[in-house]
Amino acid sequence: MDTAPPAVHTLLEIRKYCPEVFGRLEVWVDGGVKRGTDVVKALCLGATAVGVGRAALWGLGAGGREGVERVLEILKAEMETAMRLLGVERVEQLGLQHVNTRALDQEIYDGPAGLEKLRLWVQAKL
Numbered sequence: 001m002d003t004a005p006p007a008v009h010t011l012l013e014i015r016k017y018c019p020e021v022f023g024r025l026e027v028w029v030d031g032g033v034k035r036g037t038d039v040v041k042a043l044c045l046g047a048t049a050v051g052v053g054r055a056a057l058w059g060l061g062a063g064g065r066e067g068v069e070r071v072l073e074i075l076k077a078e079m080e081t082a083m084r085l086l087g088v089e090r091v092e093q094l095g096l097q098h099v100n101t102r103a104l105d106q107e108i109y110d111g112p113a114g115l116e117k118l119r120l121w122v123q124a125k126l
């Protein structure tokens, strides 16, 4: 999995090739969340929630249960600061207008979507 794309790239690809997914499914981002701003960016791009793995483990290693709680407190405080700076009070107010993805646009897949079969399958399921 070392060469797998970062989760946020996949989130951008969903946004680029099949944005209708966001209105119909919950999209959870799992991988690479280390800061509250990472959470805020994922939410801006349409994620419903994020997973946190290693950050919690680092807290566990450093301070046991309290260390994990401290990690979550820090993430929450960072999110609150970022949202205050963006001028929003609630996570539901976060949107594409709050994040500039231009620097990443050249790194995400830019070939043909090739999603017609998948689109038909998804439409049949939803």
Ligand SMILES: Cc1cc2nc3c(=O)[nH]c(=O)nc-3n(C[C@H](O)[C@H](O)[C@H](O)COP(=O)(O)O)c2cc1C
Binding pocket: 030, 031, 032, 033, 051, 052, 053, 054, 055, 057
């Ligand atoms: C030590 C460790 C073991 C993991 N084991 C599994 C596993 O057995 N199965 C699985 O689906 N994901 C596993 N994961 C992935 C986590 O569930 C989670 O998706 C990932 O850690 C999130 O990314 P992050 O660590 O960048 O926050 C593991 C992660 C770590 C750090």
